Amino acid sequence: TVGKTKAMNHLFSELRKCCLHPFLFKGAETDIESTPLNKLISASGKLSVLDALLRSLFQKKHRVVLFSQFTSVLDILDDYARERGWIFSRF
Numbered sequence: 001t002v003g004k005t006k007a008m009n010h011l012f013s014e015l016r017k018c019c020l021h022p023f024l025f026k027g028a029e030t031d032i033e034s035t036p037l038n039k040l041i042s043a044s045g046k047l048s049v050l051d052a053l054l055r056s057l058f059q060k061k062h063r064v065v066l067f068s069q070f071t072s073v074l075d076i077l078d079d080y081a082r083e084r085g086w087i088f089s090r091f
Helices: 002-020 037-042 045-059 071-084
Strands: none
Touching: 037 045, 037 071, 045 071
16 A cells, blocks of 8 residues: 555645646646746736736736745746846845
């Protein structure tokens, strides 16, 4: 049962990645350094909604704190913020 539990945990982790962004899977993004902003955003419904929300908040001079359990999601958000030209800190 330990093997089954480990397999289920791995499956759940993969399913969570499906829900977050397709670029979390190896090979999904062909050239990481040259992915345009519109492709990064349009690949994920969650990032599309986050993009609209963040643009609205930053226009109104709000500050935002984002948390993620996956450092790989933070890497995608890092790329996103750089492409938008926003100043940010990552801890």
